[in-house]
Amino acid sequence: MALSNKEIPTDLREYIEINILPQYATFDKAHRLNHAEKVIEESMKLAQYYEVEPAMVYTIAAYHDLGLCEGREFHHLISGKILAADEKLRKWFSEAQLQTMKEAVEDHRASNKQAPRSMYGKIVAEADRIINPEVSLRRAIQYGLSNYPELDEEAQYEHAVAHLRSKYAYGGYLKLWIPQSSNAYQLEKLRAILTDESKLRSIFERLYKEEIQQRE
Numbered sequence: 001m002a003l004s005n006k007e008i009p010t011d012l013r014e015y016i017e018i019n020i021l022p023q024y025a026t027f028d029k030a031h032r033l034n035h036a037e038k039v040i041e042e043s044m045k046l047a048q049y050y051e052v053e054p055a056m057v058y059t060i061a062a063y064h065d066l067g068l069c070e071g072r073e074f075h076h077l078i079s080g081k082i083l084a085a086d087e088k089l090r091k092w093f094s095e096a097q098l099q100t101m102k103e104a105v106e107d108h109r110a111s112n113k114q115a116p117r118s119m120y121g122k123i124v125a126e127a128d129r130i131i132n133p134e135v136s137l138r139r140a141i142q143y144g145l146s147n148y149p150e151l152d153e154e155a156q157y158e159h160a161v162a163h164l165r166s167k168y169a170y171g172g173y174l175k176l177w178i179p180q181s182s183n184a185y186q187l188e189k190l191r192a193i194l195t196d197e198s199k200l201r202s203i204f205e206r207l208y209k210e211e212i213q214q215r216e
Contacts, residue, residue: 008055012092016062019088027068028146030139035130039064042127042181049180050119056097059089060104060124080106110167110174122177129176131168131186133193138207140164145211157204161194169194 024033043061047054060083067078080102083089089098100118107114107121108128116122140160144151151159167174168190176183193200 008058009092012055012059015088016059020062020066023066023069027065029142030146031065031068036062036065038130039124039127042130043123046123046126046178046181049178050123052119052123053097055092056101056120057123059083059093060101060120061127063101064105064108064124064128076106076109076112113173115175116177126176126178126181126183129174129181129183131183131190133186133190134203134207136164136168136190137193137203138211141204141208141211145215153208156208157201160204161200164190165194 021033021036024031024036040058040061043057044054047057063083063086064079065075066082067075067080070078083105084098084102093101100120103117104120104124107116107118108125110125110129112125116125137160140163141156143163144156144159148156148159166172168187170191174187176187193203
C-alpha cells in the first residue's frame with residue numbers, strides 16, 4: 001500500500017533538526033550526522049511501500065542511534081528509552097505510537113536474533129543496513145580507528161574483516177526485512193569481495209590510507 005500524503009509536521013521536523021540530529025556530532029565517525037541523515041532518507045524511501053505514518057518513520061530514524069552516548073553494546077535499548085522519555089514528542093504522538101516507535105528503535109540492531117516487532121522496526125532496521133561494499137568497509141575502518149586507536153594497520157585490517165565476515169558473510173548474523181530494498185543485491189557484491197582476499201586487501205589499504213590522512 002502506498003504511503004499516505006500526510007506531511008511530517010514542520011514544527012516536528014524543526015525540533016528534530018535543531019535538538020536531536022546535532023547530537024550525532026559527538027559519536028564515532030561511522031555514526032555521525034551523515035549516517036543519521038542517510039538512515040532517515042532510506043527509511044522514507046522504504047516507507048512508501050507500506051501503510052505507515054511518515055512522521056513516525058522520520059522520528060524513529062532520527063532517534064535510532066542516540067543511545068551511542070552511553071556506548072555501543074546497548075545503544076539500541078538506550079535509544080528507545082531516550083525516544084520514549086522525550087516529553088516534546090507527546091505534542092505529535094500518542095502513547096501507543098510512542099511505544100511502537102520505542103520498540104522499533106530497540107529492534108533496529110543488526111545483531112538482534114528476533115525479527116522487529118512491527119513494520120516500523122523493519123523499515124529502520126533495513127534502512128540502517130545501507131549495504132555498500134566500500135561504505136561498509138570504510139565504516140568498519142572508522143569504527144576501529146575511533147575505538148581501538150592503539151592497533152596498527154594489520155591489526156585494524158584483521159579487526160575490520162572479522163567484523164564484516166561475522167555480519168555479512170553467508171551464515172552471518174545480518175538479516176534483511178524489506179524486499180523493495182537494494183540491500184540484497186549489494187550484499188552479494190560485498191560477499192564476493194569478502195571471499196577475494198587480494199581485492200579485499202587492496203580496497204582496505206586504499207580506504208585506510210584515506211582515513212589516516214583525514215585524521216592528520
